[in-house]
Amino acid sequence: MLSIRPRVAELAFQLYTRPLHPELFEAFQTRTVQRGGYTLKMDITNCGHVLTWRHEGLTLTEVCTSAHQELPTKRRIMAYQIKGRRSDQFECHGIRYQTTFQLEGVSTKLFRMCQRELCNDDRKVGLVHEFDSSGRMNMGAVSYMNAETRNRSVFIQAFHTFPDDQAIVKTETYFRLPG
Template sequence: MLSVRPKIAELKFQVFGRSLHPELFEFHRSRRIQRDAFHAEISITNSGHVVTWRGNGITISEVAASSQQLLPTRRRLMEYPLRGSRTDRAECRSGVTYSTRFTLEPVATDLFWTIQKQLTADATEGLLHRFDSNGRIAMGAVSYINIETRARSMMIQAIHTFPEDQAIVKVESTFAIDG
């Protein structure tokens, strides 16, 4: 199955206070995390990633996806075009906090290819997916998600490359239960 990345201008970052139907996405790599206080599903999709975290009766879903991707609006907590930099935070009931920071970085050609090669060479842990080339550029996009967990928190660091745009999206998010 061909897996090619959409253009960077089409991307949105959204956070929901609910889970989303898996049928809405095409998953390439996934991992489930189970801890006493929470559990999570982290997946790389065609346009970015989906993280669904559940703890203390709260569900938070983070999505980096194409704006063409039809997603519900019900219980959407945040929605931003993936441009520039943005930091946000949500404090939920039951002592749950969610914070995120994302940046879209245009990168010089040589540096872009160096970063892309390093991601594929150094990715011994976490989730990694190499996308097919679109035919115009020899190497396809790369998505890498590093996952760090503690007893009551989880941090993800996602890096998504966009060769046609010579841009990199970096997302760092923390899901935590106070106490």
């Protein structure tokens, strides 16, 4: 299956207070974690990722995807184009969600170094997916996601590379239960 990434200028970041239908996304890697009363599902998609976090009837869904992908607007509480650096937070029933995402253009040398580190680090405990080359560059994009779980919180880091644009999207997301 051919898996090529869109241009980085087309990316959007969204948060929903509901689950999104799985058929809206093609997941290349998936991991589900259950701990301390919450469930986290991480999906690497062709554009970025989908995080679905659940606790006692509340679902929060974070999406990093193409702005051209049609997604519902019902119960969407954040919607940003990914450019530069941005932070935001949301609180509901004592549950705290925080995020920071950043688009960074880098030199060819630094980009290649980051690609190698994401692909070749044997110590990785997260999800990694290497995409096919688009043909413009001799390397494909890479996505890496990792979750650091605690009983009352989870911290997720994601890195998505865009070889055609020599750009890296970095996200950090934090879910915390009350108490």
